[in-house]
Amino acid sequence: FKKIPSHRKNKDELSQLTDTFNRMMERLEGSFLRQRQFVSDASHELNTTLTIIEGYAGMLKRWGTTNEEVQRESIENIYEESKRMKKMTRQLLDLASSQNDPKLEIESFSILECCKQAASLANKLHKRDIAVRAKGALDPIIQADPQKIKQLLLILLDNALKYSDKQIEMTVSTQGEDTEIRVKDYGIGIPKEHIGYVFDRFYRVDQARQRQTGGAGLGLPIAKSIVQEHGGTIAVRSEEGAGTEFTVRLPNTQTREPVKPAE
Ligand code: ADP
Numbered sequence: 001f002k003k004i005p006s007h008r009k010n011k012d013e014l015s016q017l018t019d020t021f022n023r024m025m026e027r028l029e030g031s032f033l034r035q036r037q038f039v040s041d042a043s044h045e046l047n048t049t050l051t052i053i054e055g056y057a058g059m060l061k062r063w064g065t066t067n068e069e070v071q072r073e074s075i076e077n078i079y080e081e082s083k084r085m086k087k088m089t090r091q092l093l094d095l096a097s098s099q100n101d102p103k104l105e106i107e108s109f110s111i112l113e114c115c116k117q118a119a120s121l122a123n124k125l126h127k128r129d130i131a132v133r134a135k136g137a138l139d140p141i142i143q144a145d146p147q148k149i150k151q152l153l154l155i156l157l158d159n160a161l162k163y164s165d166k167q168i169e170m171t172v173s174t175q176g177e178d179t180e181i182r183v184k185d186y187g188i189g190i191p192k193e194h195i196g197y198v199f200d201r202f203y204r205v206d207q208a209r210q211r212q213t214g215g216a217g218l219g220l221p222i223a224k225s226i227v228q229e230h231g232g233t234i235a236v237r238s239e240e241g242a243g244t245e246f247t248v249r250l251p252n253t254q255t256r257e258p259v260k261p262a263e
Pocket of ligand 1: 159163164185187189198204206215216217218220221
């Protein structure tokens with residue numbers, strides 16, 4: 001895009017219009033570039049996975065019937081890489097749909113109960129024991145999309161489980177009309193120089209390590225887009241070797257007395 005030069009020193013109507021136009025064009029240009037980068041990163045990721053699958057399928061075709069070790073290794077890798085690709089395409093679809101048509105099915109629900117359900121699911125899947133705590137005696141009731149909030153919590157828990165084999169804590173509290181959810185682990189942490197990028201699409205601190213843990217660097221971008229769709233914020237604090245804490249703040253919370261179990 002060619003910028004319209006703004007010669008005039010005084011900000012009269014025309015030069016203000018020129019500035020607005022230039023700013024709009026810069027934003028548009030930026031979003032085109034980001035979109036192009038996204039398509040190129042996604043194609044690269046899918047291509048790498050397909051190349052690995054193709055390689056193992058080739059080995060299987062040549063030596064699969066005569067060499068049992070090749071057969072076992074190829075099948076195992078084809079299976080793992082296909083799972084990875086399936087997860088990645090599902091995540092790409094999630095990101096695309098939240099961008100094109102962010103539909104929220106808003107309901108009122110207990111955020112503490114939602115955190116407990118997400119933790120219990122993660123515990124079952126990973127055979128772990130995540131502790132969920134509420135700060136304060138009242139039960140925060142939030143207006144949000146329960147499916148999306150659960151997806152967001154599972155992404156944070158899944159990461160905490162992947163990058164830490166120690167204790168994981170989840171804390172729910174209210175700050176005025178906001179709900180605050182913290183997911184804290186005592187695992188490997190994120191090096192300082194990487195922390196500013198972890199919400200970027202396809203960003204992974206350690207490419208080699210991540211291929212083993214199965215991530216494509218799309219979990220946190222999805223988490224961020226869910227939080228933003230709800231008008232909230234997400235932040236991270238981490239220390240390498242000591243652990244990581246994600247803090248999510250969501251608006252539209254009221255509190256109520258917790259329901260006491262029947263005597
Ligand atoms: P992935 O699926 O690769 O985990 P994410 O977008 O969820 O992708 O996370 C991006 C990167 O941020 C991860 O690859 C990892 O390097 C880092 N990361 C995220 N959560 C944690 C955590 N709890 N502890 C350490 N590193 C983390």
